[in-house]
Amino acid sequence: MADTNNTNIVTRFAPSPTGFLHVGGLRTALYSYLLAKKSGGRFILRIEDTDRARTVPGGVENILTSLSWAGVNPDEGVILRDGEASESGANGPYTQSHRLEIYKKYADELVAKGNAYYCFCTADRLAQVKEDRQANKLPPGYDGHCKNLSKEEVENKLKNGDNHVIRLAMPDDGVCTFHDLIRGEVSFKYSDVDDQVLLKSDGFPTYHLAVVVDDHHMQVSHVVRGEEWISSTPKHIYLYECLGWTPTLFAHLPLLLNSDRSKLSKRQGDVAVLDYKEKGYLPEALLNFVAFLGWNPGDEREMFTLDELVSEFSLEKVNKAGAVFNIEKLDWYNREYLKKLDDEKLLKYIDTFMPEVARNSVNYKNILPRLMHTLLERISKGSEIAETYTENISYFFEKEKIDEGMLVWKSLKDNPNALDITRGYIAEARAILEGMPVESWDDREAIKGALWPLTEKYGRGEVLWPLRVSLSCRDKSPDPFELCYILGREEVLNRI
């Protein structure tokens, strides 16, 4: 349904499928989503696939999957400004490569109006110009060579079928000042702005043309994008002016940074949203974390669901400075959200990260539900299960060799009969456990209660340490009561 009410904010997320959606993109999408949703407006997804050479197979799929995993879902059935039917419908996002005639039409209009011109320069000449200008310490950029071509020359070259692009003719003087919703007033001299290509020789638009045309037609009110676009904004605003349209409002977000404060990149860790999914980060955790990179509610609350973010979010509270993507904090968030999972979900979660060896154990199905909470205390994400499996987990699923020297508690170390004495303790413990009613095995406290008199008789470390070691074959593990509970009667009696 058409919405002509301007009080509602319309935003869009416009990634290009040239790789995988990364966490910075997710944050941009999230902020755009929050801004629109908070006002009761719409959030549009638009695929900017105007670079044929760099478009990656599966790129669109990856964007869609990532967004939907995170729960940042675009609206459907968007109506365009001029009333044409929504190409998006319920089936997918807008895609620029499907809208080529629209951009062409406006590029032609711009040429007709004298705001743009044909350029026939070859790549070689362009490279030469760039080199020369740099040698003269001028900023690299187009020198305007084709701007002054006569009508006849242009027509001849066109008739000739010469390769050409269409460039925007930037004014020689004047200043572009705009109010960035995050940074305040920003201005650029038009003379510092290059004559950008609008339509490439393959007939595809560049970002600059496509973004303006689409944002206008899709009734976008607020453009939320990364700071790297701020210096291109004058081109966009000028384009709006030439086309006789009202520019959108702009909000340029601070960048996400590596720990060395360079722009977040693949080299220093994972950046793809789905990498985080695979490592076992919960979408709620990633989203909550990423939301707080450059924004905060103004008080000391830190845990926010997507819905809570919608009601709390405001652009005024978005910071200006770049933010380091700090994995430790993400890990903390993830564990907090993991703790909130109910047993059924936690079981499923832990299960998906368990290695094959564990799965093949006959006791797997019995042990896992009892082990999961204990395990959760030791990990902050699923991928750590595999990393720490051999060291800290494998013994639950298969009995391993015990180093008998490890069996003796430190207080008995000097006693020549330490091992025999310790074996005696273990034997007594075993007898107690064997005589324990079957239902007590489901109750940690009952197990503890049964074993406790022994510790009072011989000492805690003297009894508990060897018991724990003989059950886990490790010098580090949960306490013996916990081990008994997790392993179950049969396995415990078997191991002791």
Next chain:
RNA sequence: GGCCCUAUCGUCUAACGGUUAGGACGCCGGCUUUUCAAGCCGUUAAUCCGGGUUCGAUUCCCGGUAGGGUCACCA
């Protein structure tokens, strides 16, 4: 190099002229304890520098410095 943006603990940040500069993560320490982990408690730690404006600057202005972004027929 030109242009633009930015600057509070190691990190994410609060303080929109007056606070012992607050919180969170991490680090470190303590408690608990049979080990490990978890949990609880606590400590450490910051206003980039220099000038203004002001009775008073983290906060406003100017200048440095540092970092980042951008200057493609890439987005």
